[in-house]
Each structure stands twice: as C-alpha cells, then as structure tokens.
Amino acid sequence: MSRRTLAGGLAVAAALTVTTLPAAAAPLSVTFPSAKFPLGDATVPTKTATAVTQGIDLYDVKAGTATDGYTVTVLMPSGRDYGMQETAQAKAAEVEALGETPSVQKVVRPQVADAPEQIVYMVRVGLWPLKDKAKADEMAKTLKDGGLKVKVDYLGDDGLKTTGPWDVKVVMIDAKTFRGSYGATLGKSVAARETVSAMAKDRNALVGVNGGFFNIHTAKNLRGEPVGLSVVGGRLLSEAVPGRSAVVLKGRTARITELKTTVTAISQxxxxxxxxxxxxxxxxxxxxxxxxxxxxxxxxxxxxxxxxxxxxxxxxxxxxxxxxxxxxxxxxxxxxxxxxxxxxxxxxxTVKVDQKVVDLRTGKALALTPDLNVIAGGVGLVRNGRVHITAKRDGHDSVNMILRRHPRTLLGTTKNGSLILATVDGRQPGVTVGANFTEAAQLMRWLGATQAINLDGGGSTAMVVNGKLVNRPSDGVERGVGDALLVLPK
Incomplete structure (x- = not known):
C-alpha cells in the first residue's frame, strides 16, 4: 500500500518568545540551532524559550502538521504486525476470502551501526483520514468477526515518511555558566517505581528526566529495578549489561560511554x-x-x-x-x-565484595566516589558527531524499536561538555508522532550533541522543570519509573 497525503500541505510559521535572561548572565556556549527542523519537511519550528536558572534554558519546540491517517493492520501468526513475504501473502488471502481488499506493504527496517537492514511485509486494509478513525474501527471489527487478529494503526507511528507533527521539550545546560550539579536517583528504593516528579521534588531538583529501562519481567513489587547499570552517590545499585551505553555524571560533568561491571565475593x-x-x-x-x-x-x-x-x-x-x-x-x-x-x-x-565499573572506551575503572552517578541508556545514537545507532548491542534491534515512532527521552553532550536533555512526545495522533531511532539521532545532532543516547521512552518519557511536568506523557498521566536523572542547584 502506498503512503499518500491525507490532508493539506505543511505550513508552520516561525515564532519565538524569549524570557529575558538577567543582564549579568554570561553568553551561552550552547544555543538553540537556527537551522530548520531536521525531521519531516525541514520547516522552521516554533519555539518558546524560558530561562530556568543561570546556565539552563528550556525550549518548547513544535514543528510539522498532521497529514497521516489510519489503516487496519493484520497480525501475523507470531502476533507481530509484520512477517516474511510468504506469510504476509497468506494473510492477505484470508482477508480476500472475507470480501475485503488487502495490500501487502514492503517495509525496510534501516541498517544501523551494528545490524544490517531487514525487509519485512505488512498486510493492511483501508486508508482513512485522521477524522475518520471510527471507520477504521468498523473495518477492524469486521475482520475480527471473520476470525482475523488485527489492530487499528495510525500511520504516523510507522516510522516511514511523515509530516509530523512533533512536540519536543529541550533543556540546554551550559557548561560554562551552570553552577549546580548532576545526579541520579532510584527514589526511595531500588525495587519500587516512582514518578520523575516525586523523585525531583524529593531532591529539590531544577530539572528531572526519566532514566533507563526498568524490569517489567520480574515480580510486580520489584519492577523498579533498572535493566543495566546504576550508580547513585558512588554506590553500585545495579550491575551493567556489559557494553551497554550509559551516561557518567560527576559533579557538573556528563559524558557518554560504554561500561561493564565485575563484582566478586572474596572470603578471608x-x-x-x-x-x-x-x-x-x-x-x-x-x-x-x-x-x-x-x-x-x-x-x-x-x-x-x-x-x-x-x-x-x-x-x-x-x-x-x-x-x-x-x-x-x-x-x-x-x-x-x-x-x-x-x-x-x-x-x-570477613567477606570482601570487590566492585569494579570499567569504562570500555578507556579501559579504566571508575572511582566509586560520592560524586559519581551512572545511568544506563537504552541505545547509543550519536558518537563523535555522527549517527551511530547501537541497537543490537543495546538489545533493541527489532522493527518496533528501530523503525516505529515512540515517545523518546534523549540525552546528549556537546563538544565543550554542555548537556542537552530532550523529550519527544508521541502516540498522540494529530498532536505529536514521536521519533524512531534515526530521527532521534538526527534531532540530537541538530541540537548540537556530539555524543547522544536514548533513555527509556514510551509512556515513561517525562521531563520535570522547577517541579512542573512540562511534557505530555502518552499514558495520559505520569508513569512510575525505575530511576531518574536530576539537575541539582548545588
């Protein structure tokens, strides 16, 4: 099935509202880009800038217009929404037997740094404008009544060509003028989940974003456990997934690398x-x-x-x-x-517990001092200024994770050591489409990051500034998460 425009062309007006910084503030060494928005039709975004405190600016960025609509996707025997060509053609025949007209769509999951491209096929039925979702729901019911497993899909989520729209929040923290520090927290305990708002409030943080992925495949009362490395105040609280991307926070410095841990019990x-x-x-x-x-x-x-x-x-x-x-x-x-x-x-x-956290880029162990904090990322996006997506190494090399658009929480560092935090809201048809990994990497490069990683996303994506949730989580309410990155006033 071909992708086609369902509404009018893209037209985004440029607008800028700036909250004036104090007269004594030094010029920032990290600034919002003047170039066109890097996604969709590359138009000039609207943006509103707010000074949070010395060295920290918050940007509310919007770009694009909604031209995508709905279709019905037939699920394969595996339960996935895609499969190999032969399987897809067999499913298409089942749709035809019900008297409906299917389309077999070829989908290319793009190559990333550590995984080749993958070609899969989807079976779709119908195409309706955004305002006619009810008609897609009717078709889905018809196909389900005929014995097929299906779902209604918003085409903006596919990861293929789109005009948006995008709703992005960006915090830029200037390395030269910021006087606070960075920290990590797992809230009141490792096992429990808490909202970013609660964790930020507890530490009186200026800014907070959700951290890495947490374990949804363990007992319900343990699901705050990070999937990957966590160091808080120099204390190792969760072991690394070897080689997974992470951000190392120390004082007011942040850097992205890959890490491993070794922990050994040594009896007397x-x-x-x-x-x-x-x-x-x-x-x-x-x-x-x-x-x-x-x-x-x-x-x-x-x-x-x-x-x-x-x-x-x-x-x-x-x-x-x-x-x-x-x-x-x-x-x-x-x-x-x-x-x-x-x-x-x-x-x-005496049983000594020897703990080492090793930076795989330098080969050196990190000193577990009270000012050290580490948060595991989900996927590496940008390395040395270039798009470098390590989806396979970081355990996310599926079509759903690489190609499809989801809400994202992104972290990047600039050449001079400044920190960029961004959330891209998604799963809100007609309002904001989220981003796939390639788009997330392009966005962070556009913002000036020379190194960048993807943190947890989806319904976990949250950004809190001065105690206020500034993005719109896709669950409709803020989700409890495993850990958070905090920007602290001291």
Missing part, C-alpha cells in the same frame, strides 16, 4: 565467587548482592543469606527471605552459590 580463606547481580531477583545457582537501598526482602527460595557490615564482616547467617538491615549488605546464594556461602562465609569471618 582466599576463595572467590562471582557475584552475578546487584539488587535483583536471583536465578538458580546465582550469588546476588543486596544493599539497604533495595527496599524489598531477599528471595524466599530456600537459599542462604549472609549479612555483612560496612567492613565486610559476617554479622550473621540466616535463612533467605528477609529485609536488608540498615547499614548492612546481604549476599544471597541460591543453589550452588548457597553452598559456597555455607563453606566460605562463616559468622565472624
């Missing part, structure tokens, strides 16, 4: 065992470290808990399934790891 008798995870559910035969920030009980899996004081002394051995005492850490062993603890972590002995 010299025996060692790898610690498989930090503050997460334990799998069979795993050794997992729990800190007091965990906020949940250790697994009740017939394993063993060894409670360590701040110096690594074994305070007590206990059955698993209890909370982490204040000021303590717990090594929990399941299966073979439980046997190791019983043999090498006797009460009164």
């Amino acid at each position: 008798d010299g025996e060692k065992l790898t610690v498989n995870g930090v503050n997460r559910a334990a799998a069979t035969d795993e050794l997992v470290l729990y800190t007091e920030e965990y906020g949940a009980k250790t697994p009740n899996d017939s394993g063993s808990d060894v409670v360590l004081d701040a110096n690594g002394k074994v305070v007590t051995l206990r059955p698993s399934g209890s909370a982490v005492p204040a000021g303590m850490r717990v090594l929990h062993g399941a299966g073979a790891a439980s046997d190791w603890l019983n043999e090498h972590a006797w009460e009164g002995w």
Whole structure:
C-alpha cells in the first residue's frame, strides 16, 4: 500500500518568545540551532524559550502538521504486525476470502551501526483520514468477526515518511555558566517505581528526566529495578549489561560511554565467587548482592543469606527471605552459590565484595566516589558527531524499536561538555508522532550533541522543570519509573 497525503500541505510559521535572561548572565556556549527542523519537511519550528536558572534554558519546540491517517493492520501468526513475504501473502488471502481488499506493504527496517537492514511485509486494509478513525474501527471489527487478529494503526507511528507533527521539550545546560550539579536517583528504593516528579521534588531538583529501562519481567513489587547499570552517590545499585551505553555524571560533568561491571565475593580463606547481580531477583545457582537501598526482602527460595557490615564482616547467617538491615549488605546464594556461602562465609569471618565499573572506551575503572552517578541508556545514537545507532548491542534491534515512532527521552553532550536533555512526545495522533531511532539521532545532532543516547521512552518519557511536568506523557498521566536523572542547584 502506498503512503499518500491525507490532508493539506505543511505550513508552520516561525515564532519565538524569549524570557529575558538577567543582564549579568554570561553568553551561552550552547544555543538553540537556527537551522530548520531536521525531521519531516525541514520547516522552521516554533519555539518558546524560558530561562530556568543561570546556565539552563528550556525550549518548547513544535514543528510539522498532521497529514497521516489510519489503516487496519493484520497480525501475523507470531502476533507481530509484520512477517516474511510468504506469510504476509497468506494473510492477505484470508482477508480476500472475507470480501475485503488487502495490500501487502514492503517495509525496510534501516541498517544501523551494528545490524544490517531487514525487509519485512505488512498486510493492511483501508486508508482513512485522521477524522475518520471510527471507520477504521468498523473495518477492524469486521475482520475480527471473520476470525482475523488485527489492530487499528495510525500511520504516523510507522516510522516511514511523515509530516509530523512533533512536540519536543529541550533543556540546554551550559557548561560554562551552570553552577549546580548532576545526579541520579532510584527514589526511595531500588525495587519500587516512582514518578520523575516525586523523585525531583524529593531532591529539590531544577530539572528531572526519566532514566533507563526498568524490569517489567520480574515480580510486580520489584519492577523498579533498572535493566543495566546504576550508580547513585558512588554506590553500585545495579550491575551493567556489559557494553551497554550509559551516561557518567560527576559533579557538573556528563559524558557518554560504554561500561561493564565485575563484582566478586572474596572470603578471608582466599576463595572467590562471582557475584552475578546487584539488587535483583536471583536465578538458580546465582550469588546476588543486596544493599539497604533495595527496599524489598531477599528471595524466599530456600537459599542462604549472609549479612555483612560496612567492613565486610559476617554479622550473621540466616535463612533467605528477609529485609536488608540498615547499614548492612546481604549476599544471597541460591543453589550452588548457597553452598559456597555455607563453606566460605562463616559468622565472624570477613567477606570482601570487590566492585569494579570499567569504562570500555578507556579501559579504566571508575572511582566509586560520592560524586559519581551512572545511568544506563537504552541505545547509543550519536558518537563523535555522527549517527551511530547501537541497537543490537543495546538489545533493541527489532522493527518496533528501530523503525516505529515512540515517545523518546534523549540525552546528549556537546563538544565543550554542555548537556542537552530532550523529550519527544508521541502516540498522540494529530498532536505529536514521536521519533524512531534515526530521527532521534538526527534531532540530537541538530541540537548540537556530539555524543547522544536514548533513555527509556514510551509512556515513561517525562521531563520535570522547577517541579512542573512540562511534557505530555502518552499514558495520559505520569508513569512510575525505575530511576531518574536530576539537575541539582548545588
């Protein structure tokens, strides 16, 4: 099915409203670009600029117009909305048997830095303007009544050519004039989820955005756990997914790199065992470290808990399934790891927990000092000024993640060390379409980033400035998330 314009042409007027900065403010070394918006038909965006504090500006950016409409997509036997050509043609035949006219659409998921392009096929039925979604719903019901699994699709979400619109919020933090610092937080505990608004309020943050992905595939009461590295105030609270992109925050500096962690338990008798995870559910035969920030009980899996004081002394051995005492850490062993603890972590002995966070670009370990914070990103987008999308390495090399448009939370750094935070709202037909990975990378380059990563997105995308949520989350309300990046006044 060909893509065609469903409404009038694109026409966006340029507008600029600026809140005047104090007269004594120094010139910014990071500024909003004057070039045309890089997505869609490359028009001049509308933007409203607001000075947040010295060295921080917030931009409300809008571009594009709505010309996409709706179609009905037939799901494949896999449950996906795409498949191989033969499968798609078979589904199209089922649609024809119901007396409707299908279209088999070839879709190219573009090549990225670490994965080749992929060609897939979709089966679509009908095409309706934005105002006629009810007609698409009627067609979907007809096909469902005929035994097909289908969904109504807004074409602006596809990731193919679009005119938008886009609703973007951008915070630019000038390295030369900003006098505060950057931090990370997992809220009141690792296990629980909280809104960015709540986490920002708790720290009196000037700006807050949601951090990395959190684990939706674990027990409900543990779903605040980050999927990837988390360091807060120099404390390792979640292990890295080796090689995944991350942002390292120290004082008022931010840089993007790839990291790995190694954690090892070393008994006073010299025996060692790898610690498989930090503050997460334990799998069979795993050794997992729990800190007091965990906020949940250790697994009740017939394993063993060894409670360590701040110096690594074994305070007590206990059955698993209890909370982490204040000021303590717990090594929990399941299966073979439980046997190791019983043999090498006797009460009164010392068990050192050696922790290393290694920067894979430099090969050097990061010093776990109180001013160090690390947040794992979802996908690398820009490296050394060029689009460099590491979707496969970062676990997101599907058609849905690379090509389709979603709300995005983006972080970039400039050549002089300034920080750029951006949210792109999406999943709001006719209002804002979000961005795919390529568009997200193009947007961050346009804003001046020489390094950039994608953080968690979708319904998690949130930006809070001076205590106010400034974007429009796609869930309609702000979602609880695992962690947040905070811009602090001191």
